[in-house]
Each structure stands twice: as C-alpha cells, then as structure tokens.
Amino acid sequence: MSPLRQRYFxxxxxxxxxxxxxGGILLIPLVSLxxxxxxxxxxxxxxxxxxxxxxxxxxxxxxxxxRVEVPPLTAPDAALIVTFVWIAAxxxxxxxxxLSQILSPLDAIFESMSGWTTTGLTMVNPDKIPSLFLFWRSxxxxxxxxxxxxxxxxxxxxxxxxGVYEAEARSDHLVPHVMHTARMIIKIYLAYYIVxxxxxxxAGMNFFDSLxxxxxxxxxxxxxxxxxxxxxxxxLSIEAVSLxxxxxxxxNFATHHVLLSSRGRKGFRDTELKLMxxxxxxxxxxxxxxxxxxxxxxxxDSFRKGLFQxxxxxxxxxxxxxTLNNWSEFSLFLLIILMIVEGGTGSTAGGIKxxxxxxxxxxxxxxxxxQFYPPSVVIQRAIWxxxxxxxxxxxxxxxxxxxxxxYLLTYLVGVLIFLGSGFSLRQSxxxxxxxxxxxxxxxxxxxxxxxxxxxxxxxxxxxxxxxxFIAIFHAFIRIGRDLKVGRNRRGKE
Numbered sequence: 001m002s003p004l005r006q007r008y009f010x011x012x013x014x015x016x017x018x019x020x021x022x023g024g025i026l027l028i029p030l031v032s033l034x035x036x037x038x039x040x041x042x043x044x045x046x047x048x049x050x051x052x053x054x055x056x057x058x059x060x061x062x063x064x065x066x067r068v069e070v071p072p073l074t075a076p077d078a079a080l081i082v083t084f085v086w087i088a089a090x091x092x093x094x095x096x097x098x099l100s101q102i103l104s105p106l107d108a109i110f111e112s113m114s115g116w117t118t119t120g121l122t123m124v125n126p127d128k129i130p131s132l133f134l135f136w137r138s139x140x141x142x143x144x145x146x147x148x149x150x151x152x153x154x155x156x157x158x159x160x161x162x163g164v165y166e167a168e169a170r171s172d173h174l175v176p177h178v179m180h181t182a183r184m185i186i187k188i189y190l191a192y193y194i195v196x197x198x199x200x201x202x203a204g205m206n207f208f209d210s211l212x213x214x215x216x217x218x219x220x221x222x223x224x225x226x227x228x229x230x231x232x233x234x235x236l237s238i239e240a241v242s243l244x245x246x247x248x249x250x251x252n253f254a255t256h257h258v259l260l261s262s263r264g265r266k267g268f269r270d271t272e273l274k275l276m277x278x279x280x281x282x283x284x285x286x287x288x289x290x291x292x293x294x295x296x297x298x299x300x301d302s303f304r305k306g307l308f309q310x311x312x313x314x315x316x317x318x319x320x321x322x323t324l325n326n327w328s329e330f331s332l333f334l335l336i337i338l339m340i341v342e343g344g345t346g347s348t349a350g351g352i353k354x355x356x357x358x359x360x361x362x363x364x365x366x367x368x369x370x371q372f373y374p375p376s377v378v379i380q381r382a383i384w385x386x387x388x389x390x391x392x393x394x395x396x397x398x399x400x401x402x403x404x405x406x407y408l409l410t411y412l413v414g415v416l417i418f419l420g421s422g423f424s425l426r427q428s429x430x431x432x433x434x435x436x437x438x439x440x441x442x443x444x445x446x447x448x449x450x451x452x453x454x455x456x457x458x459x460x461x462x463x464x465x466x467x468x469f470i471a472i473f474h475a476f477i478r479i480g481r482d483l484k485v486g487r488n489r490r491g492k493e
Contacts, residue, residue, distance in 0.1 A: 336430055
C-alpha cells in the first residue's frame with residue numbers, strides 16, 4: 001500500500017472513531033423524556049441516526065485502522081479530520097429534525113450548523129417544538145462550545161492530539177500535554193455548568209429551563225427554550241446569571257486556568273480581559289444613552305438592556321432581553337463592531353477574537369511611537385497572555401493581519417449576498433456579522449421563509465467563523481494536492 005493511501009486510511013479510521021462518539025452524544029437528549037414523557041413518539045428520530053453513527057463509525061474505525069506504525073499526523077491531516085467530523089456532526093445533528101418532519105432538510109442543516117457552531121440563529125419557534133428537541137439544540141451548543149475535538153480528545157491518546165486541537169481554532173494549551181489540556185477544559189466547563197444550573201434554578205427558572213439555558217449560556221450559544229429568549233422571564237437575577245455565564249464562556253480557558261491556579265493575580269493582567277473590560281465600559285454608556293434618547297426614556301432600563309446586549313454581542317452569545325428592530329443605526333453599528341471583534345481565543349466564542357484585535361490596536365500605537373523616536377530606538381512590543389508576558393514579533397502581526405483581512409473579506413462577500421437577496425444594508429451588515437461571528441443576535445430576518453441564497457450564506461458563514469477558515473482551507477488544499485499526486489502516479493504507471 002502506498003504511503004498516501006496508508007495515511008488516508010488512518011484519517012478515515014480516526015474520523016470513524018469520532019463519528020462513533022457522535023452516535024453516543026445523540027442518545028443523551030433522551031434523558032429529557034423524564035421531563036416530557038409524551039415525546040417518546042420521537043424516539044426513533046434519535047435512535048436511527050445514533051445507531052447509524054455508532055455502526056458506521058465502528059466499521060470505519062476498525063476497517064481502516066492501521067496495522068503498521070505510521071508517522072505522526074500533520075496539521076493538514078488534522079484539518080481533514082476536523083473538517084470531515086464537523087460535516088458528519090452537522091448532518092447527524094440535522095437528522096432528528098428531518099426524521100420527525102419538524103424542519104425541511106435545508107432548515108435542519110441550518111439549525112444543526114447553528115447549534116454545533118454555538119451561533120444561536122434559528123429556524124424554529126421554541127414555543128412550538130417538543131422538549132426533546134429543545135434539549136438537543138442546547139446539547140449541540142454545549143458540546144460545540146467546548147469543541148468536538150476537545151470532547152473527543154478527553155478520551156483519546158496519540159499523535160492525533162495536538163493537530164486536531166489546533167485545527168479546531170484552539171491554540172492555547174493549559175498544560176504541556178494536549179490530552180491533559182482537553183480533560184482540564186472539560187473539568188472547568190462542567191464545573192461552571194453545574195454552578196450555572198444551580199444559579200438559574202435559585203433565580204427562579206424551572207429545572208428543565210435551567211439545564212438548557214446553562215448549556216446555551218456557557219457555550220455562548222444563544223438558543224433558548226422560549227421564543228422571547230431571556231426577556232421571557234423579565235427577571236434581573238436571571239439576567240445577572242446569564243451575564244456571568246456569557247463572560248465565563250467568552251474568556252480563554254487558558255486564562256481560566258491561570259485565574260484558578262496559584263498564578264491568579266497574573267491572569268488579571270491578560271490583555272484580552274483588559275480589552276473586553278474597556279469595550280464593555282465604553283460601549284455600554286453609549287448604547288444606554290442612545291436607548292434613553294430614542295426608545296426607553298428611562299435611564300435605569302436603558303443601562304440594564306444596553307449592558308446585557310453589549311455583553312451578549314461581545315461574548316458571541318446572542319441572548320436578548322429586547323427586540324433590536326427599533327434600535328438606532330448608531331446602537332446597531334456598535335453591536336456590529338462588538339460582534340466582529342468578539343471573545344477570547346480558546347473560548348467558546350467566535351469572531352476575530354480579542355487577542356487579534358489587541359495586537360492590531362497595539363501595533364498601530366507602536367508604529368505611531370516609532371515615528372517620534374530615532375531609528376536606533378527599539379520599541380518594546382509585548383502583551384500579557386495566559387499569565388505571561390509575550391513578546392510580539394513581526395510574524396505574529398503578519399498572521400493576525402492576514403486572518404483579519406480574510407475575515408473581513410468573507411464578511412463583505414456575505415453582506416453582498418444578503419444585499420443581492422433583497423435585504424437592506426442595515427439588515428445585511430448586522431445579520432451576516434452575527435452569522436460569521438457565531439453570535440445569534442438577529443433583526444428578525446433569519447427565518448424559514450428567507451431567501452435560500454442568504455440562508456446558505458449564513459450556513460457557510462457560521463462554519464467558517466467557528467473553525468476560523470484555516471482548518472477548512474488546509475483540508476481542501478490537501479485534498480486537491482493529493483488528488484493531483486494520485487493522478488500523476490497513475491499516469492506514470
């Protein structure tokens with residue numbers, strides 16, 4: 001067997017193993033039958049795709065498993081695995097909606113992609129679907145927030161680890177060994193979730209809603225068990241718990257580790273935390289004042305709603321306590337900026353990330369300082385990350401500017417597609433910023449009757465935004481290159 005074919009066998013084997021794990025995840029929502037026994041009629045909608053994933057995954061894993069020792073998987077190999085597993089996850093996540101005839105195939109794919117990518121844009125009315133499917137939506141966001149790779153790596157050892165971890169838009173290791181990092185993330189994540197469920201229950205939610213909202217809030221997902229979202233409860237305590245979970249979810253897990261360890265004081269120096277704090281402090285009064293002048297007329301309510309939506313947009317959660325349709329262009333523009341910048345690297349959020357935004361802002365400042373100093377003067381370029389002082393090199397700045405340029409270019413393409421689909425500039429800028437940033441806030445135009453072109457654009461925007469482009473590009477470039485190599489080899493033969 002050729003080395004190329006051998007490597008693809010290994011890739012397929014790992015994909016099969018992860019699909020097998022997805023089959024097990026599909027069975028978890030069945031615990032919600034305890035809360036709503038009448039949903040038992042939808043049992044096969046989950047059992048059939050679960051069984052297919054378990055059986056199919058097992059045969060792929062065992063059938064293509066290598067019998068010989070192979071070199072460690074490369075970054076493109078890991079990108080292929082992550083890309084294939086995410087495609088499988090989206091299809092499997094959509095099948096319960098399709099088999100139960102709750103959604104059309106395209107809308108089911110949209111809902112599944114929104115769930116796994118922790119976006120929160122939806123094609124369903126939560127008030128009109130069974131509890132079993134509400135739980136499944138929340139669970140997709142919870143697992144997708146931690147990361148499919150992280151979830152699976154918590155039980156997998158081997159050369160697969162580092163590449164897959166980084167291919168899923170995670171680069172910060174909590175500890176030197178990637179498997180230990182994955183398991184530590186799961187422990188932190190589950191601990192926060194348990195606390196979140198308890199706080200929601202104490203704040204006045206019933207137990208089922210608490211289970212769902214804690215999953216969605218910590219994952220910065222935004223799915224809710226009610227169509228009015230967090231506004232349904234109109235409860236200040238519930239809003240406070242939601243703010244806490246959103247901030248926890250959007251903070252880098254490496255920073256959590258530093259804050260919870262003996263190096264806790266160093267964690268507060270983190271550049272991402274500082275930038276996030278400043279954005280909240282500066283933008284909240286601006287939006288609150290705008291709401292006070294244009295809609296609410298009450299300063300207390302204006303700050304309450306303004307703060308919640310600022311944190312929701314900046315964290316990439318998409319929870320809402322008010323409709324955004326009557327907000328001014330000024331306020332919506334500020335939310336768009338927050339949705340583009342968004343949360344911390346290595347968190348459950350999407351977007352450009354605070355780390356990259358901080359690098360760009362500081363690079364501009366360093367360049368300005370350089371203009372006023374003699375050429376011989378060396379400008380110190382450093383930021384605080386993971387409790388340590390990080391020297392910023394030219395390669396860091398180039399990587400950041402390259403990613404931001406690609407992100408904004410993709411954003412503009414998406415906006416053009418929305419404009420071509422008949423939406424206004426205001427709607428197009430806001431809605432696609434929410435999709436590609438995996439946020440979930442909406443002006444109400446994302447719904448089942450929206451044009452197919454815009455719906456497909458949001459599906460790809462959510463996918464690209466969650467995996468940060470690179471893994472997907474790596475995968476398709478790798479496939480194209482290997483196909484070319486295979487053709488050349490066959491031609492020579």
